[in-house]
Every structure is written in structure tokens, then in C-alpha cells.
Amino acid sequence: LLFILICLLLFGCDYRKDLENSEILPSEAFFAINNWSAQRAYPYGYVNDKKFLDEFIKVKNSIQSARLSSPNNTWETMGPHNRGGRTLCVATNPQNSNTIFAGSASGGLWRSYKKGDPYSWERIVTGYPVSGVNSIAISPTDSNIIIIGTGEVYSYQGSNIGISVRTNRGSFGIGILKSTDGGNTWTKTLNWQYSEQHGVQIIKLNPLNPNTVWAGTSIGTYKSTDGGDSWNIVDSTFMVTDIEINPLDTNKVLIACGNLNSPGNGVYKTNDGGNTWQQVNGIPNPVIGKIHLCQAPSNSNIIYASVGDGLSTANQSTNNTYLCKSTDAGDSWTVVNNFDYAKYQGWFSHDVAVHPQNPDAIICAGVNIYQSDDGGQTLTAIGQDHGDHHYISYNNNDVNQLYNGNDGGICKYSVTEFSHPGISTSWNTANMSAGIMFDVSAANNINITGFGLNLNSGQKTIYIYYKNGTHIGFENDSLAWTFLDSMSVTSNGTGVPTYINLSSALSCTQSQTYSFFISNNDWPDFNYIAGNATGSLQASDPNISIYEGVGRRAKYFNSQIFQNRKFSGVIVYNVGGVTPYSDTTYNYTYYN
Incomplete structure (x- = not known):
């Protein structure tokens, strides 16, 4: 008997040792x-x-x-009031520009009656266990009617709170909620449970008939013909991330589909109100991330798409972002810029927005935020309060206000419009050097009378040299250059031009090339735009062209040279005494 007990003990110890070696046991916390x-x-x-x-x-x-029954039992918020969280969408009351709604990732629905000013936000109680709000739609004819889509789902195979897998972050939704009294009470009109693991990504109202409502979800596209009271699925392609409705013919609808390798990713179009769909051409495919769309309010034929194709933080060379554009209402597309602004967040956070009055003025954002005044061909970084941008939208009633939802909350931008005398380039406020050399060529006989410079604020002394012909090969040859002018100025600060007038205009002959070296006594102070190749075309109009140049570390000809830098500013000129004006540009100033 003793022998049997010893054998059993030894066998049990060996078995437990083998078990411990062959499998990883869950922690006691799991049990x-x-x-x-x-x-x-x-x-x-x-x-x-x-x-x-x-x-x-x-x-x-x-x-x-x-x-x-107990009116004395009242509650008041204790804060904090100075910190937001991840914000997925922003919407302006179309009948009152002061009222702004915001959908958060885990805090439900919020509202401000003061254009989103600090300390003006209040949480809206819906009466349902709402965590993430990914879309807000407000009727353009009756702003008491509000429809919201719930959930924040990035993968059609699951999106969980608290899980360590970063690509599964988010929360499931409970469907679609509707209010007819400005948000005081709510009704669930698309009834989902959390266990169904779905999310509503986007809701759009028909601009000509608000009784027709479209909803993009993680399991397909839904349509309502009774103002969002009931829903029918009209397309089953997974992960619908955006919708655009043609305002001239609302039977024509675009949907953007796909994320994290879900099947069927791409952009689809219907011309018959959702009965049939066709995938459009020109959108890069396949991509690993999601797609967002924005139709130009002033020209419905022009639509932009922000296409994310990035996931990796370890090997960022594998990430891509494509800014695409359609000029035929979404039938065909071209890639206008492949600058990787979304980076590894192509599946998570990026967007594009178009100025309400100018189809060439856009904002696109991913990890950081950028502007373009030339239809996306040139992207220039603008200031931001936080990274990882999920949503961009203009105030419906105020083209001078832009809202941005990011991982830090909501950032509001003041938008200032400029039309400059002569020719203007894009503006940048991030890169600085002591001076810049660049070439111009005259298509007609012109007189250059001054410059609008992009400088840091303060008192400056500006020095200007020029030469006939290109600067390339003559960067350090001071004898080849002619002193043109110098003057003291007080700068207006970055992002807006500080104008200087030449003592005598420089006459430039048709078909000839001239080069300029502009510097100052304060280093680093000249804001420039990062270029691609010195000598390549940067900007042009019918009378003059500007070419990429080089930067200088100091105002001296023998100072260090930096290749591939673009002039940021204005060249003021006239043709026969008449000064033309450049295309409109915009400056974005943020405050949160």
C-alpha cells in the first residue's frame, strides 16, 4: 500500500509539472x-x-x-472642465450657429450653446446606455430633430473596450437614437444590443427631403424614408465609414466601405436611390485602413476622399495615405497627393473637409493637420492642440469657423480669408531659416514692387539681393549678385504677410529668369515650405512662375545651404501699372 501511495504521489507531481510546462494557466484574477x-x-x-x-x-x-419626489436631492458637476477626450464627430445646428453638438468615444453626446467655448459643454442624457457617438445628423428644416449613431467600431470582426490589441479599441453601439424635441427625450429607432457587436459610423440626411435618411454601419448601409423612424438595409458591404449625397440629384449616393482588411473595401455609387451599386474606379485598392469622403458644398461635382493605408508603428515605411479627388461627382477618381498624413492611424483617425465657398481650399488630417489652397496638390501643416484627428467640419452658418474632433477633445479654428496682390504661395508656420534663395521667370514684362514675407513677429531688418538668371551654381558667389534693397519692418507674425515695398521696382523682361536672395538679421526667422527638388516649379500664374530654391543658415553668402526649400509668401508685381490679385488663400488659427 505504501508503495502504491508513493507511486501516485510521484506521478501526480510529474503530471502537474508537465501541465505547467505545456500550457499557460490563466491568472487568479481571470477566475x-x-x-x-x-x-x-x-x-x-x-x-x-x-x-x-x-x-x-x-x-x-x-x-x-x-x-x-425629493427636490432637495440635487447634483452638480464637480469637473474637471478643462480636459476633453477622444471626440468622433461635431455638428452645428443649421438654424443656430451658436449651438454645437459633439459625439465622444466613451462619454456619449454633448452640447454647447456658445459655439464650443471652454466651460460651455453639457452632457445630454439620452435615457439609454450610450457610450460612443460616431455621427450626429440634424434636420436642416427643423433643428429639434436630431439623429445619432452609436458605437465606435474599427474592425468588422470585433471592437472591444480595454483590450490590449490596439486595433480593436472602441465600443459597440446600441443602434440609432432619434429626438424630436431638441435632445430632451430620445427613442431608439434601430434597435441593437451590445452583444450584436455592431456600430453606426455615419448618418446623412437627404438635403432636399429630410424624411430620407441614410446610415452607414459596420454591417452595411441602411436607408429610412420616414425620417429615421424605421430602417431597411440597402447594401451589405461591411464597414461603411462615410456617405455623400448629391444635392442636385439625391438618388445619387456614394458610400465608403472597409477597414482593417474587411472584404469589399472601396467606394461605391448608386444612381437609383440604393437599388443598385457599382464600385467606382481610381480609389487605391486594396488598402488596410478606412476611407472618408467630403463633397465640395459649392460644387457637387468635386469630391475628395481621404484613404488610409497604414497600421504599423514598428515599420512606418509600409504605411500610406492617399488624398483622392473626383471632378465628375464620384464616377472616377485620381490621387492628387500621396503625402502620408494619416501614417499608422490610417485605420483609426483621419478626415478631409472642403471650404463651403471654395472647392480648392481643403483641410485634411491624420496624426497632424494640413491645409491646401490648390485642390490638394500642396499640403501645408497648420497649428493644432492635439494629435490624432477623427473629424473636421465647418460651422454650417459661419464659414470663418472650423471644428476638429481629435483625441484631446474639440479644437475650434478661426478661418481668415486672404487675396494677395501679385502671386501668393502656401503659408507655413513650422519651418524657419535665416534666408532663402529662389528663382522666378516672367511670362510677360512685369515690374516687381515688393514682397509679402512670412516672418516671426517683431522688429526686423530685411536684405534683398537679385541676379539675372538662376541662383543654382551661384549660391556662394557674392560677386554675381546685385544688392536691391534693405528696410526695417515690424512683422505681423507667421501665417500672414508682412508687406515690404521696394525703393525702386525691379523690371523683369518676358521669358527671362531672375533669382532672389532674401534674408534678415534675426535667425531663424524666415518661414519656408519643405520642397521636393530645387529648381522645380512651385507656383505660377499667367505672368510669373516661382521655383523651389534653397535655404541659408545666415544672411551671408558663405553660410550653410539647405536644399529643396520653397518660398512662403507673396511677390507683389504689376503689368503695365496694373496689379493682379492672387487666388484666395486661408489662414487657420486654433483655440480650444
């Missing part, structure tokens, strides 16, 4: 959490979402009743 859950799920073994919602509403009603 503790399972036990905690099992007690609350009994007798089903899982938490029934339908019963949970019923109990949630029951408790909510009982609490509301208790508050009404």
Missing part, C-alpha cells in the same frame, strides 16, 4: 472575474442584453421619480 460575472449572469451563464436594457430603463425611471 475571480469569471466568478464575479457568473454570479450576476445566473442562471443564463451570460448577461442578457435585452434584460439588461429593460432593467437599465426601469432603474433610470425610478431614479427620475425619486428625484422628482
Whole structure:
């Protein structure tokens, strides 16, 4: 008997050792959490979402009743009021530009009656367990009617809170909620449970008939013909991330589909209100990330698409972003810029927005935020309060205001419009040097009378040299250059021109090339734009062209040279005494 007991003991120890070596046992916390859950799920073994919602509403009603019966039991917020979280969408009341709504990733729906000013936000109680709000649609004819889409889903195979896999971050939704009294009360019109693991990504109202509403979800495209009270699925392509409706013919609708390698990714179009769909040509495919669309309000034929194709933080050379453009209402597309602004967040955070009055003026953003005044061909960084941008939209009633939802909350931009005398380039406020050399060529006989310089604020002394012909090969040859002028100025600061007038205009002959070296006594102070190749065309109009040049470390000809830098500013000129004006440009100043 003793021999048998010893054998059993030795066998049991060896078995446990083999078990420990062959599998990874869960932590004791795992069993503790399972036990905690099992007690609350009994007798089903899982938490029934339908019963949970019923109990949630029951408790909510009982609490509301208790508050009404005990008016002294009041609550007030303690804060903090100076920190936002990830914000997924922003919408302006179309009938009152002061009222702004915001959808958060985990805090539900919010509202400001003061254009989003600090300390003006309040959380809207919907009466439902809403966590993420990914879209907000407000009726253009009756702003009491608000429809929201719930959930923040990035992968059609699952999106979980708290999981360590970063590509699964987000939350599931409970469907679509509608209010007809400005957000005081809500009704669930698309009834989902959390266990169904779906999300509503975008909601758009027909601009000619608000009774027709479209919803893009993680499981397909839905359509309502009764103002969002009931829904029917009209396309089953997964992961619908955006929708654009043609305002001239609302039977024509575009949907952007796909994320994290979901099947069928691309942009699709219907010409018959959703009965049939066709994938459009020109959008890069396949891509790993998601796609966002924006139609130019002033020209419905022009539509932009921000296409994310990035995921990796370890090998960022594998990431790509494509800014695409259509000029035929979405039938065909071309890539206008492949600068990787979304980077590794191509699946998570990027967007594009078009100025309400200018189809060539756009904002696109991903990890950082950029502007373009030439239809996306040139992207220039602008200031920001936080990275990882999810949503960009203009104030419906104020073209001078832009809202940006990012991982830090909501950032509001003041938009200033400029039309400069002569020719203007893009503006940059991030890169600085002591001076810049660049070439211009005259298509007609012109007189250059001054410059608008992009300088840091303060008192400056500006020095200007010029030469006939290109600067290339003569960067350090001071004898080849002619002193043109110098003057003291007080700069207006970066992003806006500080104009200087030449003592005598420089006459430039048709078909000839001239070069300039502009510097100052304050280093580094000249704001420039990063270029691609010295000597390549940067900007042009019918009378003059500007070419990429080089930067100088100091105002001296023998100072260090930096290749591939673009002039940021204005060249003021006239033709026969008449000064033309450049295309409109914009300056974006943020405050949060």
C-alpha cells in the first residue's frame, strides 16, 4: 500500500509539472472575474442584453421619480472642465450657429450653446446606455430633430473596450437614437444590443427631403424614408465609414466601405436611390485602413476622399495615405497627393473637409493637420492642440469657423480669408531659416514692387539681393549678385504677410529668369515650405512662375545651404501699372 501511495504521489507531481510546462494557466484574477460575472449572469451563464436594457430603463425611471419626489436631492458637476477626450464627430445646428453638438468615444453626446467655448459643454442624457457617438445628423428644416449613431467600431470582426490589441479599441453601439424635441427625450429607432457587436459610423440626411435618411454601419448601409423612424438595409458591404449625397440629384449616393482588411473595401455609387451599386474606379485598392469622403458644398461635382493605408508603428515605411479627388461627382477618381498624413492611424483617425465657398481650399488630417489652397496638390501643416484627428467640419452658418474632433477633445479654428496682390504661395508656420534663395521667370514684362514675407513677429531688418538668371551654381558667389534693397519692418507674425515695398521696382523682361536672395538679421526667422527638388516649379500664374530654391543658415553668402526649400509668401508685381490679385488663400488659427 505504501508503495502504491508513493507511486501516485510521484506521478501526480510529474503530471502537474508537465501541465505547467505545456500550457499557460490563466491568472487568479481571470477566475475571480469569471466568478464575479457568473454570479450576476445566473442562471443564463451570460448577461442578457435585452434584460439588461429593460432593467437599465426601469432603474433610470425610478431614479427620475425619486428625484422628482425629493427636490432637495440635487447634483452638480464637480469637473474637471478643462480636459476633453477622444471626440468622433461635431455638428452645428443649421438654424443656430451658436449651438454645437459633439459625439465622444466613451462619454456619449454633448452640447454647447456658445459655439464650443471652454466651460460651455453639457452632457445630454439620452435615457439609454450610450457610450460612443460616431455621427450626429440634424434636420436642416427643423433643428429639434436630431439623429445619432452609436458605437465606435474599427474592425468588422470585433471592437472591444480595454483590450490590449490596439486595433480593436472602441465600443459597440446600441443602434440609432432619434429626438424630436431638441435632445430632451430620445427613442431608439434601430434597435441593437451590445452583444450584436455592431456600430453606426455615419448618418446623412437627404438635403432636399429630410424624411430620407441614410446610415452607414459596420454591417452595411441602411436607408429610412420616414425620417429615421424605421430602417431597411440597402447594401451589405461591411464597414461603411462615410456617405455623400448629391444635392442636385439625391438618388445619387456614394458610400465608403472597409477597414482593417474587411472584404469589399472601396467606394461605391448608386444612381437609383440604393437599388443598385457599382464600385467606382481610381480609389487605391486594396488598402488596410478606412476611407472618408467630403463633397465640395459649392460644387457637387468635386469630391475628395481621404484613404488610409497604414497600421504599423514598428515599420512606418509600409504605411500610406492617399488624398483622392473626383471632378465628375464620384464616377472616377485620381490621387492628387500621396503625402502620408494619416501614417499608422490610417485605420483609426483621419478626415478631409472642403471650404463651403471654395472647392480648392481643403483641410485634411491624420496624426497632424494640413491645409491646401490648390485642390490638394500642396499640403501645408497648420497649428493644432492635439494629435490624432477623427473629424473636421465647418460651422454650417459661419464659414470663418472650423471644428476638429481629435483625441484631446474639440479644437475650434478661426478661418481668415486672404487675396494677395501679385502671386501668393502656401503659408507655413513650422519651418524657419535665416534666408532663402529662389528663382522666378516672367511670362510677360512685369515690374516687381515688393514682397509679402512670412516672418516671426517683431522688429526686423530685411536684405534683398537679385541676379539675372538662376541662383543654382551661384549660391556662394557674392560677386554675381546685385544688392536691391534693405528696410526695417515690424512683422505681423507667421501665417500672414508682412508687406515690404521696394525703393525702386525691379523690371523683369518676358521669358527671362531672375533669382532672389532674401534674408534678415534675426535667425531663424524666415518661414519656408519643405520642397521636393530645387529648381522645380512651385507656383505660377499667367505672368510669373516661382521655383523651389534653397535655404541659408545666415544672411551671408558663405553660410550653410539647405536644399529643396520653397518660398512662403507673396511677390507683389504689376503689368503695365496694373496689379493682379492672387487666388484666395486661408489662414487657420486654433483655440480650444
